[in-house]
Amino acid sequence: MSVTQEDVAARAGVSRALVSLVMRESPRVSASKREAVLRAAGELGYTPNAHAAQLASRRTMTLGLVVMEMQNPLMSRVIQAAEDRAEEAGYGVSLAVGDMDPAVERRAVNRLLGRRVDGLILAASRLPSDEIRDLAAQVPVLVAGRRVNGVDTVAVDDRSGARLAVEHLINLGHKRIAHIDGGDGPGAQIRQRAYRQTLEAHGLPAQVPSTTGGYTERGGIAAAQELLEGADSPTAIFAANDLSALGALAVAKDMGLRVPADLSVVGFDNTPLSQLQYVNLTSVNQPGPDIGILAVATLVGRIDDPEQAPRTRLLTPELRVRRTTAAPSGR
Amino acid sequence: MSVTQEDVAARAGVSRALVSLVMRESPRVSASKREAVLRAAGELGYTPNAHAAQLASRRTMTLGLVVMEMQNPLMSRVIQAAEDRAEEAGYGVSLAVGDMDPAVERRAVNRLLGRRVDGLILAASRLPSDEIRDLAAQVPVLVAGRRVNGVDTVAVDDRSGARLAVEHLINLGHKRIAHIDGGDGPGAQIRQRAYRQTLEAHGLPAQVPSTTGGYTERGGIAAAQELLEGADSPTAIFAANDLSALGALAVAKDMGLRVPADLSVVGFDNTPLSQLQYVNLTSVNQPGPDIGILAVATLVGRIDDPEQAPRTRLLTPELRVRRTTAAPSGR
DNA sequence: TGGTCGTGTTAGCGCGCTCTAATGGAACCC
């Protein structure tokens, strides 16, 4: 059925070991033999068996990447960048989806361990920190989008991102700035805390609806309704992410509020969504590609030198000002 | 380093073969021994080596899924559904990204072949048909979103989808219905042809701008500008996909046209984008989950019985009417 | 001519597992 190195060797008239050397691009094979082997391999349609290779070499040259969902456009940019960077380093990437559920994530991780990946990237993991540390004892692990002590980490500085957003609104002259909370989503608590601290530092009141945005459009709508239908409604909203910001935009549109004249809105993540002309949402940029690149680079570094001390790398976000923010009209 | 069945067997006081039986959930193992083995495995932190298993069994119980991009929300729904369905059937899914480029796709396929996947799903593949047929001779292959003779295929009936969209606009009373073309994107030509035929059947004129939408927002903007800035501009636009429809919405918004009062817009794919409250775009639904489910089911069927004749399955799309379409105001 | 070196090639072990065939008992029957 399957063509093996044995078959290729027979056809090329050499030993099996030589075929193995050619496949691994060893420099100490004569040009003539190399060519003969490659021709034979081509004629037979030989495809190296990666499983046999792993078994013999104990390496797979692949990294496992566990993400919570692929729908998330930020995540897909991380994935893309990680794959590109991994390929440069000679690694492949094995993707697994955690589906926001620790049990599913655990299964995904186990599948990857079964495949003996050389390293593991956990992006926005929902697993308990202890479990992640245990895992890191078995295999090189990198956590992205979250901080876990004792394990390599790459994350965005949510605190300074939130501060950027709020200060932008303050500088425009807004006094009543509300926040749509992200619930227990990754980074949501930090974003809310930074929002409160920044307002406090400027002597302004915080306003957070009881309804949580939960990083969803539906949540954003509910929260925005609570905010905008009350008296003394805010002139600006800082949403914990773009999706809930879009919920706020939808509510404003339905209520006949003009954006940005009557209401300013800032999102978080700078997803492709916010970049659509039709949306044009001011948003805090999550440098997705940078996260992916740095994650792979750091993990490969650990694979090469497992003894080094754990590193934490924080990326600084930037604000992308678009057309949903402006100075408040005198209401 | 790595814990093996040998180690587990030693600790549990049984033979290695019995450990193997327990791991494969064989029914003919006594409850007591099973428990002893599982306990020993747990204590040692044993993780089965999938590579060794493949080598010995010659099966991987995984399907390879090659997609062109993950950004595409339709694709991610296909992926999600495929994974779920595969899991039900006892298979895992190995994902690879083709990046719209045949060379990249070819490498992705070869990686999957190296991993000896039991079957291959090519979604929106860019490979030549001949090459796909060659591939199908080596391994069970299913093509999604495109038709290839002699190979199992799952696709959406673009023709009837486009007809649905256009007839919806005609029934609302529109006479000047334009189309934003999808260029060489998958299904774009069929959609445009069906658009023309449907209008013709109703004795109405077709109007397609020279600027192609190319399935992008930018393209949709350019095409819509060409359409709406001219005299005798359309009262309705049928865009080849949601993204270019959003481009049209952006132009309408900038020009101060009210949607749907002044302009109706229909998209294609029913992506999450169109479902946002803020967008609320009437769109033709691509049953992404159904595609994924049917693809896996058909492929598993072929794996189980490789001799069966190739099947082609066409899925019928439906129109999701939202708030971007209405009867034309008497302009 | 004999020895040393370097280069290209090969023999063969073992990676961790599955699976077939064989083994050892317990249970049962006459």
Added chain:
DNA sequence: GGGTTCCATTAGAGCGCGCTAACACGACCA
């Protein structure tokens, strides 16, 4: 009690490959 059946358990071969150590052979030097 000897034979038969049946079942849980085990021995052992082999999956395709990487890699170490050994090998052949010509070039080179003394």
